[in-house]
Amino acid sequence: MVKLQTLVKRVNVFRNGAEVIRTGTVELKQGSSLLHVFGLSNTADQQTVRLFSIEGVSCSDLRFEILKEEDREESREISKEIALLQKQIESRQLQITLWQSNGDFSSRTSLGANEVQDYIEKLPERLEKLNRDILDLEKKIGNLEKKLTEVQEKEELPIVIAEVYVNEAGTYPFELRYHENVAGWSPVYEIHSNAKDPLEIRMRARINQSTTEDWKDVAVSLYTGDPSGYSELPEVEPVYLDIREKNVEVRRNAAPKMAMAAGMAMEGAAMDMAEEEAPMLRMNMAQAEVKSDETMTEYVLPGNRDILKRSEGTMADLQKYEVPAEYQIAAAAKSDPSAYLTANVKSADLPLMNAFNASIYLKDMFTGNVGIDPDLTKENIEITLGKEERVHVSRKEVLRKTSSVLLKAQKVTEYAYETKVSNLSDEEIKIVLKDQIPVSQNKDISVDVVEIDGSKPDEKTGIFTKELTVAPKQSETVKLAYKVAWPKDKLIQERKTRIYCPVCGARVNGRFCPECGSDVTN
Numbered sequence: 001m002v003k004l005q006t007l008v009k010r011v012n013v014f015r016n017g018a019e020v021i022r023t024g025t026v027e028l029k030q031g032s033s034l035l036h037v038f039g040l041s042n043t044a045d046q047q048t049v050r051l052f053s054i055e056g057v058s059c060s061d062l063r064f065e066i067l068k069e070e071d072r073e074e075s076r077e078i079s080k081e082i083a084l085l086q087k088q089i090e091s092r093q094l095q096i097t098l099w100q101s102n103g104d105f106s107s108r109t110s111l112g113a114n115e116v117q118d119y120i121e122k123l124p125e126r127l128e129k130l131n132r133d134i135l136d137l138e139k140k141i142g143n144l145e146k147k148l149t150e151v152q153e154k155e156e157l158p159i160v161i162a163e164v165y166v167n168e169a170g171t172y173p174f175e176l177r178y179h180e181n182v183a184g185w186s187p188v189y190e191i192h193s194n195a196k197d198p199l200e201i202r203m204r205a206r207i208n209q210s211t212t213e214d215w216k217d218v219a220v221s222l223y224t225g226d227p228s229g230y231s232e233l234p235e236v237e238p239v240y241l242d243i244r245e246k247n248v249e250v251r252r253n254a255a256p257k258m259a260m261a262a263g264m265a266m267e268g269a270a271m272d273m274a275e276e277e278a279p280m281l282r283m284n285m286a287q288a289e290v291k292s293d294e295t296m297t298e299y300v301l302p303g304n305r306d307i308l309k310r311s312e313g314t315m316a317d318l319q320k321y322e323v324p325a326e327y328q329i330a331a332a333a334k335s336d337p338s339a340y341l342t343a344n345v346k347s348a349d350l351p352l353m354n355a356f357n358a359s360i361y362l363k364d365m366f367t368g369n370v371g372i373d374p375d376l377t378k379e380n381i382e383i384t385l386g387k388e389e390r391v392h393v394s395r396k397e398v399l400r401k402t403s404s405v406l407l408k409a410q411k412v413t414e415y416a417y418e419t420k421v422s423n424l425s426d427e428e429i430k431i432v433l434k435d436q437i438p439v440s441q442n443k444d445i446s447v448d449v450v451e452i453d454g455s456k457p458d459e460k461t462g463i464f465t466k467e468l469t470v471a472p473k474q475s476e477t478v479k480l481a482y483k484v485a486w487p488k489d490k491l492i493q494e495r496k497t498r499i500y501c502p503v504c505g506a507r508v509n510g511r512f513c514p515e516c517g518s519d520v521t522n
Contacts, residue, residue: 001034001036002026002027002028002033002034002035002036003026003036003038004024004025004026004035004036004037004038004174005024005038005039006022006023006024006037006038006039006174006176007022007023007024007039008020008021008022008039008213008215008216008218009021009022009023009218009219010218010219010220010221011183011215011218011219011220011221011307012221012223013183013184013185013207013209013220013221013222013223014184014185014222014223014225014226014227015184015185015186015223015224015225015226016181016184016226017179017180017181017183017184017226017227018179018180018183018184018209019177019178019179019180020041020044020177020178020179020180020211020215021175021176021177022039022175022176022177023173023174023175023176024037024039024173024174024176025171025172025173025174026171026172026174027169027170027171027172028164028166028169028170028171028172029166029169030166030167030168030169031165031166032060032163032164032165033163033164033165033166034161034162034163035161035162035163035164035174036159036160036161037051037159037160037161037162037174037176038154038157038159039157039176040064040157040158040159040160040176040178041157041180041211041212041213042156042157042158042212043180043181043182043210043211043212044158044178044179044180044211045178045179045180045181046064046158046178048177048178048179049062049064049160049176049177049178050176050177050178051160051162051174051175051176051177052174052175052176052177053164053172053173053174053175054172054173056166056167057164057165057166057172058164058165059162059163059164059165060163060164060165061161061162061163062160062161062162063160063161064158064159064160064161065158065159065161066156066157066158066159067155067156067159072152072155074151074155075148075151075152075155078144078147078148078151079148081144082141082144082145082148085137085140085141085144086141088133088137089134089137089138089141092130092133092134092137093134095130096127096130096131099123099126099127099130100123100127102119153212157212160176179227180209180211182209182210182211183207183208183209183210183211184207184208184209185205185206185207185208185222186205186206187203187204187205187318187356188203188204188205188206188315188359189201189202189203189204189352189356189357189358189359190202190204190358190359190360190361191358191359191360191361191370191383191385192361192364193325193327193343193360193361193362193363193385194362194363195327195341195362195363195385196327198322198323198324198325199322199323199324199325199343199345199383200320200321200322200323201320201321201322201323201350201351201352201358202317202319202320202321203318203319203320203321204315204316204317204318205222205299205315205316205318206313206314206315207220207222207307207313207314207315207316208311208313208314209307209309210309210310211309212309213309214306214307214308214309215306215307215308215309216306217304217305217306218304218305218306218307219301219304220301220304220305220307220316221298221299221300221301222288222298222299222301222316222318223296223297223298223299224296224297224298225295225296286302286303286317287302287317287318287319287320288300288301288302288316288317288318288319289302290318290319299316299318299319301316319351321351323345323349323350323351324345324346324349325343325344325345325383326343326344326345327341327342327343327344328341328342328344328430328431328432329341329342329388329391329429329430329431329432330342330382330431330432330433330434331391331393331421331431331432331433331434332433332434332435333393333394333395333419333433333435334395334435334436337392337393337394337395338387338388338393339387339388339391339392339393339431340384340385340386340387340388341362341384341385341386341387341388342382342383342384342385343382343383343385344380344381344382344383345380345381345383346379346380346381347374347375347378347379347380347381350372350374350381352372352374353374354374355371355372355373355374356371356372357369357370357371357372358370358372360384360385360386362385362386367385367386367387368386370383370384389424390423390424390425390429391421391422391423391424391429391431391470392421392422392424393419393420393421393422393433394419394420394422395417395418395419395420395435396417396418396420397415397416397417398416398417398418399414399415399416399481400413400414400415400416401413401414402414404488405485408485409487409488409489410485410486410487410488411485411486411487411488412483412484412485413483413484414450414481414482414483415481415482415483415484416450416451416479416480416481417435417479417480417481418477418478418479418480419433419435419477419478419479419480420475420476420477420478421433421468421470421475421476421477421478422470422474422475423470423471423472423473423474423475424473425472425473426472426473427472428469428470428471428472429469429470430467430468430469430470431467431468431470432465432466432467432468433454433465433466433467433468433478434463434464434465435454435463435464435465435466435478435480436457436461436462436463436464437449437452437457437462437464437480437482438462438482438484438494439459439460439461439462440484442486444486444487444490445484445485445486445492446484446485446486447462447482447483447484448482448483448485449481449482450481450482450483451479451480451481452464452479452480452481452482453466453478453479453480454466454478454480466478503518504518
């Protein structure tokens, strides 16, 4: 039997799973040898185990076994050493008992006073030395027991047994490769901004593994693919057209898209940060080398690193993207009294086409998390960066009056609102205020604008905007008034409307239906 010990040298980590590459060298005699390859984990997928070597080495058989009890020499030797140390502790404990019992001189008259005094003076020193020896021996036993546990775990691992043949004796390198299902990585996104320059979107990775060993000082590549997943070419089903006899039933349970912005947690994030003489700069890790082929992207991490088992995860920087952005302070007082710092970016400039969550860092201060759903049907996307505490917004109703119009058999309700925007800072602030009027979906209901400070309301949503410039420590008021008329013998209700596709009934967030592609604006 020839033993080959292997160490992990490289791991190729997929989104779910990893390919582990172990290496080792061994001396072989000419001809056939039964090679026992150690290092395979008990979580490895044995169907994927492959053994590689240089030209001139052939393999005629490959199987897996667990080390037999009689072959577990290392754990047996450690157990013998532990037993020997325990015997030494017992002998020292016996010495302590004898020294203490011999210290009773009440029945011994043959000893002189000097001998008794010498014995008593040296007894504490002798007992202390013996106790120190016992502590040292117990420490050695503890270390050996820890080592024994590790060795026993390794001896329980499967061994790759291969019948190899070489033409001449020598030292040969081998490479053991297999797939691990208990490993993987997930992307982590960050958006960094100083509210002036382009947004910086950073793609990072959290790498985890739960095998039976630590991967130390290994080369790492991350792949975007998932070899553990099952995939096949989808079939193209025929599509048949026919005349629709009834109106489309609206599907109220159609799943909405991810919200554009989550609530921000850090108050005062958009406030100016005090300058320091020697500002601290974030230390970024070197980015990965990016390689792409037909099916997936590879991120080659620089240098070697440790990926520890059952840890919270190893972080790595992959890529950085700069996205041009226009910054503004925005508020929608009808829905939320807070003002927010936002970045307006073009949908086509976003480097990611799928929805993703990102942590927001404004001037290197964490301000919360945001969900971003790139929608190429929209030219721009507004990303919320944090609450703007320098601005206070309040909206109040100043009029609600209902009257009857006898000649038209109608009822009319007049509404009036005032929105006050206060600048609490010492500098001028520009803000975009969003508001809305209701939109009629019935020809018998009319909505007429009486007074509006801002742009023309959108015909489909009723939303309009007002751009304000507010002086330091000053306030501005935006007025809105409109009236709603409807048949007096009818009841009117106000509800938040959602747009549904007139063709298939799916809920629509943008211009085009996400399921059938119909343009809902026509």
